[in-house]
Amino acid sequence: MLVKVFVTPRKGILDPQGRVVEQSLRSLGFEGVGSVQVGRYIVLDLEAASAAEAREIARAMCERLLANPLIEDYRFEVEAP
């Protein structure tokens, strides 16, 4: 299974990187830009019997290591081969 994990700064937590990118895009003339979040994208191969099992493992990986739930939100996608 292919697991794609998206980690972004938690809503409501100051995201200085996102804010600077947002300002930079506006200064380049991209006036329609709303709020920007800068995060991490993690792709990993995972051996799992089913997509449901892969999702369960992915959630555990996010909670324990890939994201810090205090300051980050995460979501993931599981792609069966």
Next chain:
Amino acid sequence: MKWGVVRFPGSLDDDDALHALCNVMGQKARALWHKDENLYGVDCVVLPGGFSYGDYLRCGAIARFSPVMKSVARFADDGGLVIGICNGFQILCEAHLLPGALTRNRSLAFICEPVTVRVENAATPFTRAARGGEVLRLPIKHGEGLYVASEGDLSAMEERGQVILRYCGADGSDDDTANPNGSMRAIAGVANERFNVFGLMPHPEHAVEAALGGEDGLKIFRSIAASFS
């Protein structure tokens, strides 16, 4: 008493901490290797500054799972004294030995400069050699020192006295321009509920000799030493 300074791959300030403890203070201290679960009977564990494991993923996120940290967590559970400086503070938060998290400085810049912090609670093993409200001048050098916790946690921590150090003006006054990284409530150092684990972003080990620009860092180490005398 005996001190142990943990050496992770990427630690930078381990030798400075050992210098402060052994050469300046005349204490017994040894390095502890990150792969070794043995703490060799030390009375206080120092997690030094640096960039453990290259700051991969998040600062402190990988170091938290190193063999030595299993022992440090057990040691802390048993009431042992643990102090985490800068990257050590980040590791303690990632390991949930301290509340909250440290994230990117408000300015996005890496900041290397002396700051002033106020001792908010002098009744702890880490600050008992200081006076309540005393202003310490210590250097910081970090890119990710913005302390974050939920408002509910922050209020509970303040009530319990877990906020130990707060950035302040040179005269000790509250001053947002003296908050170098945008930390919530200008928090520079916190303890756990049992007050045996302490994390701080400023570097006391870099402020132990006049030649380094000041000796205020000794107050922290002397406080800990006093707990064992």
